Amino acid sequence: MTSSRRHLLGGAAALAAAWVSGARAAEVDLNLPGGGGVRPLITDYPQKGAMILQRTRPPLLETPFEVFDEGTFTPNNRFYVRWHWAVIPTEVDVNAFRLEVKGHVNAPLSLTLRELYNLPRVELAAVNQCSGNSRGLFQPRVPGAQWGNGAMGNAKWVGVRLRDVLDRAGVRAGATVVRFGALDQPVVQEGPDFMKSLALDHARDGEVMIAYLMNGEPMTLNHGFPIRLIVPGWFSTYWVKALNSIEVLDGPDENYWMKTAYRIPDTPGANVRPGQTGFGTVPINHMVPRSFVTNLRDGAGLPMGAPAPLRGIAFGGSTGVRAVDVSTDGGASWQPATLGPDEGKYGFRRWEAGFTPTARGEARIMVRCTNNDGLAQPAEPNWNGGGYMRNGIETTSVRIG
């Protein structure tokens, strides 16, 4: 069945459910271990198509997984949404808006959007993935947003180089860190304003971008209008939305969102045993490889002997995809998948592999991405108490009959 057809059927089921219950349009089961994965599928969120509702305010909206079967790029209206504080910029006056560049610089700037727009324009494809994507799949379970695998998306971003903006202000000797602030605000006055920072060398690498277009369209307010930071290869917590402040520091950033929140164990793969203590932590940073089957759902049925080609997406994290391998026998044997066009090393890469079921019963389909640094997804899923950076090999179980 094609994904669009499945989609249509899903829509019909949604309508039928609404007809019967008279209330909720539809539900999605994220199949979280131990249960509790049923979420409403909503279609009335402003500027969004059908989305999985994790929380209304501030919004946590997850991309229904079948969207990832539809293409390399995730449509803006299906792209996941995540805000920390409920005071979200819901109205922006583009003439009054200023991007402040301040701190340890020679000439502080207060840039209009027009001035920013007139800087050299750059473009790249990159995956934006929440640090806690797939947290709901952790075993044992951990508190936090109980995402399935849909807190990620791939888009083509257009904007200006952060380096060009920093160079305009002139970074002073002794500067080490660049901190980013935004229009969103804490609900409580004393609450920690959302800010993130990057090392100066990273901020000036020529890839970190201040974007104003997402998949060819102006950024919507849900995704950080008028401008947001793009940090290719790094988790989305750094991709500050509604960016309005760039502050150059001459020492470490001690703010809550760097010092306390979004910390991972300083261990390989951010992996620890439940209950383990005595390890250090670091701010979460670059992403690691992941891959998924997108044309089969867990529990699907396939007929014996009929070709059932597999396809999906992969991404390398902080670098491109070197290889995707597929197993249809629970990891006993692996075959290389055929990779689709390379749309940029930080983006999704599509893959395909042949499969003709030859034995009745359950088939465990696994997919493994190896990135250009030679880093492959681990066989065992990593675990940490924050529910961050999950990237173990995924298994889709299907019934052959």
Next chain:
Amino acid sequence: MSFQNFCYGIVAVAGISLALFGKSPPAPPAPYPPTPEALRFAAAEAAYPFHNASIELPAGDRQFQGPGAEVANANCLSCHSAGMVLNQPPLSRAVWEEEVRKMRTAYHAPVAEADVEPIAKYLASLPRP
């Protein structure tokens, strides 16, 4: 006044007449075809991505239910709607207490110390899968 400016003047007067008197003959053709630069500028303007924008976001009307829910409704819903709390996996009362304390200490939620334990007790009592 150059010939070109003179022509612009005529076009402007025609435009004003059009605005004032409604119907008028079709506008005369522009004196010169637009230059490539002008075309590029027009295209860039059309694509200029920054225009005033606003959005109205839903607040979420779900309430905590059942015995003990009042203290959660009174304390939790000013910063966030109930959904994510209700989606949590089974967590012990001690873990819930930690979570509520984090709201107080890290996020400065105005939760009275006396309310911390009742909130944690209520959240731990909710049926979860």
